[in-house]
Amino acid sequence: MPAVQETVDRVRQIDVDQYKYGFVTDVESEKAPIGLSEDTVRYISAKKNEPEWMLEWRLGAYRRWLTMREPDWARVNYPKIDYQNAYYYSAPKQKPELASLDEVDPQILETYKKLGIPLREQEMLAGVVRRDQDGNVLPERRVAVDAVFDSVSVATTFKEELKRAGVIFMPMSEAIQEHPELVKKYLGTVVPTSDNFFATLNSAVFSDGSFVYVPPGVRCPMELSTYFRINEANTGQFERTLIIADKGAYVSYLEGCTAPMRDENQLHAAVVELVTHDDAEIKYSTVQNWYPGDADGKGGIFNFVTKRGDCRGKNSKISWTQVETGSAITWKYPSCILRGDGSRGEFYSIAISNGMQQVDSGTKMIHLGKNTTSRIISKGISAGKSNNTYRGLVTAHRKATNARNFTNCDSLLIGDQCGAHTVPYIEAKNSSSVFEHEASTSKISEDMLFYCRQRGMSAEEATALVVNGFVKDVLQQLPMEFAVEAQKLISISLEGSVG
C-alpha cells in the first residue's frame, strides 16, 4: 500500500530544497596548496606540528593509497572524483594561542549560533528544565562540544570540568601532542591505514577530529559532542575520531554536521574508531545533515565514512544510532567487532533520502567472542528520485558460540520514481548461533487502533500514537539533545512500507 499523506508531508519538509544550513561564513582562511601529494601530507603534518612518527604514519598511508582503487560495489553513481582538484587542508586564520572563547573569530561564533550549537558554557541549553517522572527538577544536563570548522577544531567546551573527572576530550591534533602514548596505542588499531580506499586517504590527510579517553570506572559526567561544519569551497573534510572507554567506563557521544550549499560536490571522508575494554560502553549518535545537493542533484556532499567499533573487553557494549537526512551520497557502515566474550553491538538507523540523494548504508556485526549479541534496527524512507539501500553483514565465526542476532529492516517508498533496496549478508559458521533477519511490512494493527479509539482518541490521534511507538525504536536511542533535531522525523509513519 502507498505511504500515508502525513508521512509524505513530513518527508517533504526535509526535502533537499528545504535545506536550512546552506549559508556561507565569510572568514579568511589558510589553505594547503591545491591537490594531493606527499608534500600535502607533509604540509598538514607540519601545520599541526606533529612528531616524526605521526608523519611517517601518514606517509605510509599515502603510499598505500596510491596503490588502491576506489570501491565501486555500492549502489551509488557519481562522477569521477578528481582528487587533485581539491584542497585537503583549510583553516580559518586565527591568532596562534587562544586564551578564551572570546578570541575565536566572531564570524565563526555567529555561525555556530545560527546552527544552534552552544559554544559558551553558560548558554548550554538555556531554558531547558528537565523533570523526572514525578515532576521534580533534575540537575542541569550539559553537553561538552568540540566544534570543527573545515579542517580544524575551533573550540572545545567544558574541558576543565571533564579533566577533573579524568576524561580526556580534546581535538585530535592536541591529543597527538599531549597524549602521544594513548594515540600511538590506539590510532589505526580498529580501522587500519590499509582498511579501504577512503579510510586510507583519511589516514594520510586527516586534519582534526575528536579524541576521547574515559579512564577505568569513570562514567563521563556529560554528553560529549562534536559539530562538524564544512565552510570553504572546494575542500574536503577528513576528520578522525578516536574514542576509548577503559574498563567499566561509559560515554555517550553525539555528532552533527552541516555544510553550505554549493554547486560542486565536496568530499567528506571521515574515520571513527571506538574501543571498549571490559564492561565499558560507548553510545555513539549521529545526526547527519550535510548539504544534499539541489533538486536536480547538483552539488552536495559525498559522505564516504568508515566507522567501526571494537568491543575488546568482556561484556562491553557499543551502540550506534544514526539519523541520516543529508549528503548527496552516503556510503557508510558503522560496524561492531564483538571480540570480547559477552559483548553487545547495536545499530539503530533512520535514513531518509529525497531529491536525487543516494544512500548506501548499513552495518556489520562481526561475532568473534562467545555469547555475543547484536541487534539491528534500520528504517529507510525514500522519496523523490532517490535511492536508499540497506547493506548489512552479520557473521558468526566458528568459535563465537551462542552468538545471537536480530535484524529488522523496513523501507518505505514515497512516489514511484525512487528505489528502496535491502542487501543483507548473513553468515553462520557454527551451529549454536541463532540469526534472525526480517524485513517486514509494517501495518498498524486494527486492535491497537480500536483500543485507542474506544478510549476516546480520534482515528488520526490513534494512528500517530501507534506510529510514534514504532519509529521510537530508533529515536529513543538518541540522547535528549538530539531529540529536537529528530522531532520532525518522529511523526513519520512507516505505514505502507515494503520489506
Added chain:
Amino acid sequence: MNAEVRAIKTPAEQALVSAYERTRAALPSSSAVADLRDEAFKRFDAKGLPHRRVEEWKYTDLRALMRDALPLAGAPDAASKAKAKDAGKIFASIVSRKLVFVDGAFVPELSDLSPEAGLTIGSMADALAKGDALVAAHVGKVFPTDDIAVALNTALMGDGAVIHVAAGTVLERPIHLVFASSDTPSSNFIRSLVVVEKGAQLTIAESHEQNTSQVHAALELVIGDEAQVDYFKATQTRGLHVASLILNAGANVKFNTFALNSDASLVRNQSFVRFSGEGSVGGLRGVNLLRSKEHVDTTMTIEHAAGHCASREQFKSVLDNESKSVFQGKIVVKPHAQKTDTKMMTRALLLSDEAEAYNKPELEIFADDVVCGHGATAGALDPGLKFYLMSRGIDDKQAEALLIQAFIGETVEEITHEGFRDALMNGALEWLETRG
C-alpha cells in the same frame, strides 16, 4: 573493488577455451547459432570462470573450485545406455513420459516418443543444427543475462530437450527428463528449451544422477498467458553441477518450481525469473540436504516487470559435518510494477559446528505500492523439542530425524502434485536414514 584485468587463465579455463576452439566446427550449429556461440564464448574468454570478486558468485568461487575441466563427452556406448535404463529412480513411482539423456546426449531408443496431441518433442542438437524456428526464436532470448555460467553453456551447448506444448493443451502425464552418466567422467553442456503456449498445462521433472562428471545445464522455460507449469528437479552428483533455470512468465500464469539437492557434492542452481505479464503467481521452493564437504548454492533473481503478480520463495537447508550452503535471492520490482506481492524465506538448520550457512536475501524495489518481505534464519535444532521427543522414548538420532523432517516438511508440503510430493519427501527420508 574493481574486477582486475587478468591475462593468466587457470588450467580449467585454458581447457575450456581450447575445447571450444577445437570442437567449434563440430558443435551442432546453424549459422545463426554459430554467431550466438561465438559471442557467448567471447564473453567467457574475456571474463573467465566466475570467482569471488563477482558478487553473484561471492560464496561459490568456481575458479577456485574447478581445478580442471574434463574433456567433452563422446557419444554414449551400449553399456552406458543399458545402465541408463534404471536411471531416474527418485521419480520412478510416477507414471510419466521419460526422455533419457546419457552424458548430456539424447537417447531416443530409451525415450518415450509416442505421439500426443499438442506436444512436440525433439533433441536440442538436431534443432541447433537444423536452425529450428522455435530455437531461433527463444534460445538466449528468454531472459538475457550477462552471467558467465550461462555464456559458457551457450558457447558449448550440445544436446538437451526441445519441448513445445501447443495452446490449450493439457498434458495429463508429466514429462520426466532423465539425465544419467556413463562410467567415464566428462564435461556435459546441456541446453533445453520448453515452450508452453497460452492456456496449456505441463508438469515437467528433471533428475540428475551424476558421477564425477562436470555438468553445465541450462533450461529456458517460456510460459504463455494463462498457462500452468510445475517443474521439479532432483540432483545427485559426485562431481560438479552448474544449472541455470531461465524463466519468462506471461500474464495470469501459474507456475511452481521445486529443487531437491541431496548427496550433491558441488551444486550451483541459479534461476533467472521474469514476470512479464500481469496477474501471474509463481512459487520457487527447494530443500538442500548436505553432509561431509558438500557445497550447494541456490541463487536467484526474480524480476517483477509487470504489476499485480505474486511470488513466494521458500528454501531450507539442513547442514551436517563440514558442508556449506549458500542462498542468494534477489527480488527486483521494476518501476510501475505496482501491487506486487512477494515473500522470500530462507532457513538454515546447522547440525554441526563445522557447517557454514550463507544467506543473502535481497530486495530491489522501484514501485511504491507493493508488499515485499523477506526473512532469513540460521540456527541449530531446538534442544527443548529434542528433549521432549527423547523423554517419550525416542532415541537421539530418531528425534533429530523427526525434527529435520518437520523442518523440511513445511516446504515439501507446498507441492500440490501428490506423486511428486511423496517422491521428493521419500528422497529426503532416504537421506535421513543414511545419516550416520
